[in-house]
Amino acid sequence: MAVAIEIERRRALSLARIVDRYYGPAVSTLAVLAFLLLWQFAATRGWVNVRYTSAPSQVFSAAVDVFRHDHFLHHAWVSFSEFSVGFGVALGIGLPLGLLLGSSQRLRLFVEPPLMALYTAPRLTLLPILIVWLGIGMASKVAVVFLGVVFPIIVNTIAGVREADPRLLQAARAFGANAPDIFIKVLVPGALPAILLGIRLGIGRGVLSIVVGEMFVSEAGIGHQIMTYGEAMQVNRLLVYALSITLFGYALTLAVRLLENRVRSWRPQP
Amino acid sequence: MSQIELRDVAIEYRKPKSDESFVAIRGINLSIDKGSFVTIVGSSGCGKSTLLLAIAGLIPRARGSIRVDGRDVAGPGRDRAMVFQEASLLPWRSVHGNVRFGLELQRWSRDNVDQRVAHFIGMVGLGQFADYHPHQLSGGMRQRVNIARALAVDPDVLLLDEPFAALDAQTREVMGNELLHIWEHDKKTALFVTHAIDEAIFLGDKVVVMGKDPGRIKDVVEIDLPRPRTTAMLDSAAFVAYRRTLRDYIAADMQSLQMIEDAA
Numbered sequence A: 001m002a003v004a005i006e007i008e009r010r011r012a013l014s015l016a017r018i019v020d021r022y023y024g025p026a027v028s029t030l031a032v033l034a035f036l037l038l039w040q041f042a043a044t045r046g047w048v049n050v051r052y053t054s055a056p057s058q059v060f061s062a063a064v065d066v067f068r069h070d071h072f073l074h075h076a077w078v079s080f081s082e083f084s085v086g087f088g089v090a091l092g093i094g095l096p097l098g099l100l101l102g103s104s105q106r107l108r109l110f111v112e113p114p115l116m117a118l119y120t121a122p123r124l125t126l127l128p129i130l131i132v133w134l135g136i137g138m139a140s141k142v143a144v145v146f147l148g149v150v151f152p153i154i155v156n157t158i159a160g161v162r163e164a165d166p167r168l169l170q171a172a173r174a175f176g177a178n179a180p181d182i183f184i185k186v187l188v189p190g191a192l193p194a195i196l197l198g199i200r201l202g203i204g205r206g207v208l209s210i211v212v213g214e215m216f217v218s219e220a221g222i223g224h225q226i227m228t229y230g231e232a233m234q235v236n237r238l239l240v241y242a243l244s245i246t247l248f249g250y251a252l253t254l255a256v257r258l259l260e261n262r263v264r265s266w267r268p269q270p
Numbered sequence B: 001m002s003q004i005e006l007r008d009v010a011i012e013y014r015k016p017k018s019d020e021s022f023v024a025i026r027g028i029n030l031s032i033d034k035g036s037f038v039t040i041v042g043s044s045g046c047g048k049s050t051l052l053l054a055i056a057g058l059i060p061r062a063r064g065s066i067r068v069d070g071r072d073v074a075g076p077g078r079d080r081a082m083v084f085q086e087a088s089l090l091p092w093r094s095v096h097g098n099v100r101f102g103l104e105l106q107r108w109s110r111d112n113v114d115q116r117v118a119h120f121i122g123m124v125g126l127g128q129f130a131d132y133h134p135h136q137l138s139g140g141m142r143q144r145v146n147i148a149r150a151l152a153v154d155p156d157v158l159l160l161d162e163p164f165a166a167l168d169a170q171t172r173e174v175m176g177n178e179l180l181h182i183w184e185h186d187k188k189t190a191l192f193v194t195h196a197i198d199e200a201i202f203l204g205d206k207v208v209v210m211g212k213d214p215g216r217i218k219d220v221v222e223i224d225l226p227r228p229r230t231t232a233m234l235d236s237a238a239f240v241a242y243r244r245t246l247r248d249y250i251a252a253d254m255q256s257l258q259m260i261e262d263a264a
């Protein structure tokens, strides 16, 4: 009898756990489905003008079309390579610079004001200048991605290093740590969550930069296609490209977030 | 043979937002015998941590000399290891990683480091918890890690700055007993700061009583209780007498503090 109750209770518990675990994703998925259904329904019922709003079914067939006949992979590759190069350079410069600035107050006094100004400045306004300097090819887009990504990385890395717990630094020194030891074993691991946060913010800004940069002036790329189909009023195709780049940014952000969760696992979960 | 020798030591701090300095402790003379367990008591702010950090070589002194085994202390050294309060563990490292930390910093050869780490984790009774992270441990367990981290580097002198201050009374008593147990094993010289009078008497061969304004040593009381110490001794006549003596010293300090506050 007691055993039966116990089993019953366990079953209920594990069910509760499953519900708990999948509740969030399930609700999100349902919300997306509901939205798509409503969109489709509104379009077929003629509540909205399909010419402007398109419909999920139309976007889907446009997607098939785009992937087959529109050199989609070529445009995706152009955008992706511009993004990757800009992002890589931003990481390669931003991370060491942030670590350096985070650990030296004197350097910070020099560099922080212009840095903060650049961080808050609407950097897309620099786009015309970048194009004058670098031309309409890859370089100007790489530069605008770089500018979008580098500042969140620098600023967050600085914050992460500065928040280092003085008690940990003292403990390290008590065991004879030298400056590189403290850097590698205390400052960098302590700053890692903040660094990843900077990278995640950088991804969002980088993706936006690439699209706007290409929309502004370019010969190929996702942004270029969005602009082209926008001018041609081909909403279906426009949406295919817009959705692709959104998915790309979302997936990358999600990956970094997962990494962040792993890195933060040593902290009590809120 | 005395192992630690302090002669006329004074430590000053810069006052915040000014060029003036503030004398935290001064006129400190102290000899600590090799293998003895010395406790330091005194009300908060009398410079106990300052004194310990100076012996650890973590803060410079304004005057005087500190010698350990005859060598002048100019910085941290392998001969001394410090046990801090619980927040000094690296939160992103496991118990194993934290105990390994000191060995890594002191460049111990990698060959049997992990074995050594495991040995000391076992010694403080955390064998089952080697893969846990600090936030998954109780306060008492964290302090065991802290002690294991210091013991693992095989110091001659163990410096402990209120290691049990954040623990509840029961855990504190258990930890004190275990610390003595470990200490009796290899008799490393131990310098243990606390503000709890009973703890100071229970653990120490000598109790150094510090006073404030300026931070100084008021007296050094020899504790003539047999070892191993047992909890039963807490109620012995001798213990009660020590307690009364030390309480009077510290009460005097509190009174002077009261007078300062009244005057203000």
Ligand SMILES: Nc1ncnc2c1ncn2[C@@H]1O[C@H](COP(=O)(O)OP(=O)(O)O)[C@@H](O)[C@H]1O
Binding pocket: B013, B014, B015, B016, B022, B024, B042, B043, B044, B045, B046, B047, B048, B049, B050, B051, B215
């Ligand atoms: N880093 C510091 N800078 C300035 N003053 C300090 C610093 N550390 C401690 N003090 C001062 O020195 C005195 C002694 O402090 P401390 O050694 O921490 O006392 P205790 O450990 O006995 O409580 C206190 O008045 C404290 O305010």
Ligand SMILES: [Mg+2]
Binding pocket: B048, B049, B050, B162
């Ligand atoms: Mg203190």
